[in-house]
Amino acid sequence: MSHLFTAKATAQGGRGGHVKSEDGVIDLNVVMPTENTGETGTNPEQLFAAGYAACYDGALNLVAKNNGKDIDSTTHGEVSFMKDDSDGGFKIAVKLISEISGVSKQEADELMNEAHQVCPYSKATRNNIDVQLEAKVN
16 A cells, blocks of 8 residues: 555643644644633544544545536535443543435435445544434435
8 A cells, every 4th residue: 555645733731722734724722621611622523523524525526426427515524522331431432414405315415325335524433433424315
């Protein structure tokens, strides 16, 4: 397997620190939303939601193109941070909501399921976190 590129970022201070990409495009404070510190910043779940939504939307459009479908789509990622009752720790769950025009509801559902098989984020998380897919047809 050949590497096409490698993204690099550094985190310091964990959930109360800072993240920065090597190129400086991402340069954000990290805050825990449940702590109500009044500080402004992002969190790992928000960053994951953005990355997964972008990757999945790309896979969705590739799958549609490969199936001869002309769609327009917007994908929203929701990442929930949850208590894991099985071990007392924490876990995440994802919901991907794609607004799709140009196909029927059934075709949208089929495209979303197929995209979930090829999206690199979906492959990386398969059988590790719960992922729900929801198609909304415009």
